[in-house]
Amino acid sequence: MAEIHLKNVSRRWHNFTAVDDLTLQIPDREFLVLLGPSGCGKSTTMRMIAGLEDVSSGEIWMGGKLMNHLEPKDRDVSMVFQSYGLYPNMTVYENIRFPLKIRGIPASEHKQRVMKAAEMVELTPFLDRRPAALSGGQRQRVALARAIVREPNCFLMDEPLSNLDAKLRVSTRAQIANLHHALKTTTIYVTHDQVEAMTLADRVVVMKGGIAQQVGKPMEIYDRPANTFVASFIGSPAMNLIDGDIADGTFSNPYLTVSGLPHAARGPVTLGFRAEDVSVVSEGGNLSAPVYSVENLGDSTMFAIKGAHDDLISLKADKTARMAIGETVHAHVPAAACHVFDRESGLRIDGFDNQAVA
Structure with missing residues (x-):
């Protein structure tokens, strides 16, 4: 179970509040999108869930367990970053396999799990290549496979499509949606792109100034915006x-x-x-x-x-x-x-x- 509960969570630096008193219940297997402009607190929220940022106040629970003081490695989450974060000296196979090595997964399981993850993102023909020989879309798929291979309780995706061109964004977006359908793993996805939010999410959290402006299904937010900010942010054109x-x-x-x-x-x-x-x-x-x-x-x-x-x-x-x-x-x-x-x-x-x- 990867139900996640944020209870009155805040993140402050001196006089600046990045996230302000956020309470959010994320059911097991849900695809939740944190949506908003730059500086709204969406990435900070994800980083607190991952353990990369400390919580100033409030509590983060995952699977009935308090996460506040656990190290990132002990939270059983996999992150996919905007920058891919691949090791340039390793092949695609080794990049995907790396999380299994550092977590002490028996070597006898590595090949089967790597091949399964690579097949899910259509990377099997490229396993012997290094990242420099891949396109941007292929590198992002390596990052996805590396997250999948761990079989975590939760995927955290921080603007994973931002570096891709328009055509690749569409195809990779479809792939992420299909992966979520196949894996049925709780996923929290950060983006400033409302099209990604509308097409991927089970629910959307629209954020501004560290505060959740509205939480709901994509069409609920589109059809009944809670305020003028949400109305102007959702929809193309607004x-x-x-x-x-x-x-x-x-x-x-x-x-x-x-x-x-x-x-x-x-x-x-x-x-x-x-x-x-x-x-x-x-x-x-x-x-x-x-x-x-x-x-x-x-x-x-x-x-x-x-x-x-x-x-x-x-x-x-x-x-x-x-x-x-x-x-x-x-x-x-x-x-x-x-x-x-x-x-x-x-x-x-x-x-x-x-x-x-x-």
Whole structure:
């Protein structure tokens, strides 16, 4: 069992708090993604679980055992780093085998376990090569195999795809998802890439400033962001966020009016909606503004307009849509697709429940 429980965990250096009072229950076999911008505390959280950083306060439990004062080698976790961390003078076979040697696993088991791990990440033809003769994707697969061969209770992956190009990220991401399905081992994965989080995770922890902003399944967070930070961080493009006023179920600002909203919200608010929920129309609609930019994406066309505070608002249209910069675009933003947030705190307003996510 590799159920992990973080109880009020914090990490502080003098006056700086990297992780602040984080409580998190990670069930056995779950794939949990820690997501957020640089400096949000996600890697520090992982390093505390691994034992590479001390816990300033709180407790870390794994499999019913308190981990706080155990050395990293005694925690039965395997880490995969962004930098691969391979030994350049060793072959792929020896790199994968190395954790077995240092942990005193009987030599009679080495070959079988190395070959099994190598086969899982499709490295069997490359076992005699050294890291310098491998591509970036192949090196990352060696790092994965080296973690797999130990058969740990938990995998910890710290931005393992950051050094790969776009095509390799897609293929390696699929491989990691398939490995988790096959191995069924608890996995904690750190990334700043929301696409990785959405495609890999059973649950996502969105972090900012050392604090967990929201914890939930990927589509729960996408459909019902807890605050404007989560709304702006999840999704590509990010959710459009527009300041205005709401009264009697109608939101208004200089270029957008949305009626039929619930009456729970009143006064100055931030309205959120996603680009794919907007319908670009030839005339009318409840949003009108000059086109600021046009992006032809193949399967669709993305228009951007500038808001009152020079913020860009994205509108997704059919791939056949044609419009020049400077022309006025008309669109319909349905009330059912809107989210309402308190403008001062950024929190989702209680009692507001749009039909799109009900």
